[in-house]
Amino acid sequence: MRKTFMGVRLRRLREERRLKQVELAHALGISTSYLNQIEQNQRPLTMPVLLKINAVFGIDVQLFSEDEEARLITELRDSLAEAPEQISLAEIRELATNMPAVARTLIGLQRRHREMIERTEAMADQLGNQWLAGGSARMPFEQVREFFHAHNNHIEPLDQAAERLYREAGFAPRMVHSGLIERLQRLHDIRVVHAQPGSVQRRYDPDTRILHISPDLRAGQQAFQMATQLAFLEVGDLIDDLASSPVLTGSEARRLARIGLANYFAGALLLPYADFLATAEAQSYDIERLGRHFGVGFETICHRLSTLQRPEARGVPFFFIRVDRAGNISKRQSATDFHFSRVGGSCPLWKVYEAFAQPGRVLRQVAQMPDGRTYLWVARTVRRTAGAFGEPGKTFAIALGCDIRHAHRLVYSRGFDLSDPSAATPIGVACKVCERTACPQRAFPMIGRAVAADENRATLTPYPVALPGSADPR
Template sequence: MKKTFMGLKLRRLRAERGLSQTALAHTLGISPSYLNQIEQNQRPLTVSVLLKISQTLGVDVQQFSEDDEARLVAALREALADAPDAISLPELREVAAQMPALARAVLALHRRNAEAAERLEALALRLGDERGGGALPRALPFEAVRDFFFAHQNHFDALDRAAEALAHQAQSQTQAPVRGGALAAWLQQRLQQQHGVHVRHAEGAQADKRRYEPATRTLFIAAALTPSQQAFQMGTQLALLELGEAIDAQIDAPSLAHDDAARRLARIGLANYVAGALLLPYADFLQAAQALRYDIDLLGQRFDVGFETVCHRLSTLQRPGAPGVPFFFVRVDKAGNISKRQSATHFHFSRTGGACPLWNVYEAFGQPDRILRQVAVMPDGRAYLWIARAVSHGRPGWGQPRKQFSIGLGCDIRHAPQLVYAQGLDLNDPGAATPIGMGCKVCDRAQCPQRAFPFVGRALQADENRSWFAPYSA
């Protein structure tokens, strides 16, 4: 079992609480000398001591999580990929483990530099083309919202519990399990009785999924949506009307404080989160997921929702004291754009674009309606089980455009035995895993035959007298 050394974090926590070593040792029920050894990284931080810290000081154990370290290491590796001198992985791990505040400061500086570069590029385009017009862009709002959800590990406990309470109300009032599309009637009644909102179904190819008119208190829902999709849209509107203050309390975060567009986008995202939690209430859904070994199709059938909805909800099941498997969720298109990405744990998605072509989420487009499995290993040695499936949806009718995406759901290999999709796979053979990365520019796998760009952390190899099987190889 890997030993965990967290001396610096513990010293910082003690300093923040204004405690001496003797006082903290007494509080934890250990000797001052033992505490001193832990703080000097001469002894590992044991589970029993960590639990005492959590219980006596009210500290979230995630502050001492190796997953948090892994996130920092991955982010540092990407941010410092083009540093003048290559920084080794052990050095990055040391910084993330022992100096996390410094690591976050470096990442903040990197983000500011990237934003400045974007603004400079926009200014150059504007000066060179009079048609540009408009104000210079700040950091993109959707990126700020992604970071916001990522920082919360894609779980908002207060909103999740509020949605679960609403689901229980629906069940008690109807005297029967209310799931998926069957929830639409209850939601329509709730909107009418509690908020004076009339629900109308909008016909026509150009109808919005959901359109609310505050002046007339009328909610228009596209008639073309399935019953469960209509319930989701009503649930979103109910969340905005009934849980608005709770949502605003969540988005009152420094990262969103100076960006109104990001705050509006986060508000919509959290309302959608409530709608998903309403259709798939936490305890019932987690119990079913564990009983069915996370079989996505069976879960969709039981709760009357689609494949993407189930996958997205699975990535949110991190309630303190009752967590599910910590999943990573992605939605990509054929061009490689990641339009949705959520992570309940340490998996790091690249900000530089150009995801790995060896990832099975791209192979899924060639085999629609099939669930593909992949054991994959990242450059840092961490292995994962990924499943992927292509989905398509859009407005019905001849000539209407369709949207096609690949949905990916992954977890750390240590959780894979809990999934039905691990059946028949050799999870213990490192050679059976597919080597993937966060993108060619930040991946140092020199022998990858699919490499599209050279690794920016290494000098470019160009030799007119040699031609390698792997592009830009050494």
């Protein structure tokens, strides 16, 4: 196991608390010389010291976690892919480990640079090579995504509120639907009726106090919509407080965040944290069995599994993704360090795209990223049919993944040799930043690397990469 050297982070924590070395050493129960060696990266940060730091300061141990470091490394590699000088992985790791604030600043600067370019190109398409001044650095929906990412996709106050309501109301699996109808009527004088056929899934009229729910939805989906409306009624103040985060800079972003937080509460109410985690562990995270037990769909279960990061009762740290046939990612949440590229596109060798060829079937994949990190992925399509003949429906592929070290806890690992590195499919983040030079599925040249263009030679690999210092084959 790799030793963890976090001296700079520990020194920064001490300086922020305005403590001398001797004071911090005394608080941690270690010698001043030992603390000095840790801060100088001459000694690793051990688990007993880390737990003592957590006990003394009450800080999130994620500050010193290898997962956070790995996330920074992958995001740095993405951000620095276009640098004029090639930067080695060792240099990137050194920056992420010892100067994480600088690393995050570089990532933020590059992110804003890319977003500015993309916004300019989009405006040029619309306005004929003109552009508009002003505008925020990020689109509102991206701000909301960043908000949930900053919370590791776990909103503890909403989880606690949902569990309290679940117990007080006497809810039980597959009985929440009727309970919500009764609670809305009894406590809020709101009547739930079926909406007219159409595209609206939920519509509340505050004047008539009628909540319209689409009859095309399954019982679990209807319960989710009712629970979302209940969130605005019963935990609206809490949602407002959470949506006041400085990450959300505009009214549109805050409105979108409120909806996202209400949806989070709805999922937490249908699938209360402690009960759901215990059942998931008992059933080895079998998504379809969990869906039958709680009376909700595949996507709802996957989404909820990606939120189980309560410090004292953590589930498997999952990443969740929803894509369409064109490769557009409409949802992505991560409770851990898997890196979703911001460059655009994703790897065609990823099992999530094969799911469209086998609709309704659960597919599995052990996949390895270029940095050597290996993951277990589960993917399946979900379909939402149209309300009438001739109206288009919606089909998505849902994928749930976790680091290979957690794979043994999942029923989906059965039959895989998790200790065999050669069993993993080599995938990448996105073609533009993927370092796999021999991939036959490459769709774009790698950013920052010259293409070995040779008129007299054809290879299976599109856009072969020229070796550093090689002469132009022409």
